[in-house]
Amino acid sequence: MSDKDSIGRVIGVALALCVVCAVIVSTAAVQLKPAQQVNKTLDLKRNILQAAGLYDPSQSVEDQFAKISTKVVDLRSGQYTDQVDPSSFDQRKASKNPALSAELSDEEDIAKLSRREHFSLVYLVEGDSGVEKIILPVRGYGLVDLIRVCCSGI
Numbered sequence: 144m145s146d147k148d149s150i151g152r153v154i155g156v157a158l159a160l161c162v163v164c165a166v167i168v169s170t171a172a173v174q175l176k177p178a179q180q181v182n183k184t185l186d187l188k189r190n191i192l193q194a195a196g197l198y199d200p201s202q203s204v205e206d207q208f209a210k211i212s213t214k215v216v217d218l219r220s221g222q223y224t225d226q227v228d229p230s231s232f233d234q235r236k237a238s239k240n241p242a243l244s245a246e247l248s249d250e251e252d253i254a255k256l257s258r259r260e261h262f263s264l265v266y267l268v269e270g271d272s273g274v275e276k277i278i279l280p281v282r283g284y285g286l287v288d289l290i291r292v293c294c295s296g297i
Contacts, residue, residue, distance in 0.1 A: 191266050194278050211278070212267045219261055227262045234260050234280065254283030 188208040192198035197207060213229040216222070237243040237260040244258040251259075266278035 191278050195266070195268050195276050197268065210268065212269060214265050214267060216263050216265050217261060218259065218263050224262065229264055232262065232264060234263060235282075237262060256283065 185204055188204050189198060191211065192204065192207050195211070197210070198204075199207060214223050215225070215227045215229050215232060217224040217226070238256070238258050241258075243262070244260045247257060247259055264280060267274050268276040268278070
């Protein structure tokens with residue numbers, strides 16, 4: 144066995160390769176994070192437009208979404224509130240925060256969520272005669288994982 148084929152050298156090369164690959168993957172993840180956030184927001188807006196029946200692939204999602212206003216509802220009172228900024232509010236994080244959510248009893252927890260946030264985002268499509276459609280984000284557990292959808296109605 145030559146010095147090139149020694150166990151120490153093989154382990155050293157493998158370790159160096161692992162470090163180089165880890166640095167490349169970590170750098171890519173950090174560099175792509177802003178683009179991922181933009182795409183995530185764009186996807187949410189597209190889903191809301193589709194739920195409202197307003198999505199047109201030939202137009203900009205941002206231009207179409209400008210017709211929709213976002214409000215926050217306090218689920219404890221059922222009233223709109225300005226206690227939370229709709230542009231930065233994350234319902235999923237709020238549902239895990241004990242200060243922003245409440246534990247559900249077995250009778251209340253038909254969707255197996257364990258906790259319900261105090262605030263929820265709603266999206267309003269307004270026309271000449273007032274609110275034409277309301278889009279509500281809904282979530283519950285499916286067969287394998289949490290399912291999130293947007294429902295439209297009025």
